[in-house]
Amino acid sequence: MPLARVPKPVTRPILIFDGDCAFCTTWVNRLAELLPRFPEAVPYQWIDYGELGLDRHDVTHYAWYVSPTRQLGGHLALSALLRCQRGPGWRFAGWLLATPPISWVAAVAYAAVARYRHLLPGGTPACALPPAERG
16 A cells, blocks of 8 residues: 655645556546546656655556645545545545555555556556566
């Protein structure tokens, strides 16, 4: 489960994702339209992610929710997005994603989607992880 290292402070939450991946970009855009509260979404290719305590493996394998107090990757990034919403249904879903045993299933599901995102609807060959990292 990806969690924080020592980040450079950010003043507002941001969502970091793979901007070269059509699948990731599509879902970030869909979530931005669906969720009333959505942080600034920034492709990792546009920032110095090392200043935030992240490395190349982190940003190629997970989306990240980075706030002034924490960094959450993968399914926990989605959980954080949901928990900052006004509606109780969204917040409840966010808490469920972060609570075992649902969080265990969500972590496995997120890893599977990340690994095979190039094969999913909207995915392209550019979405694939490097061959050495696919297993």
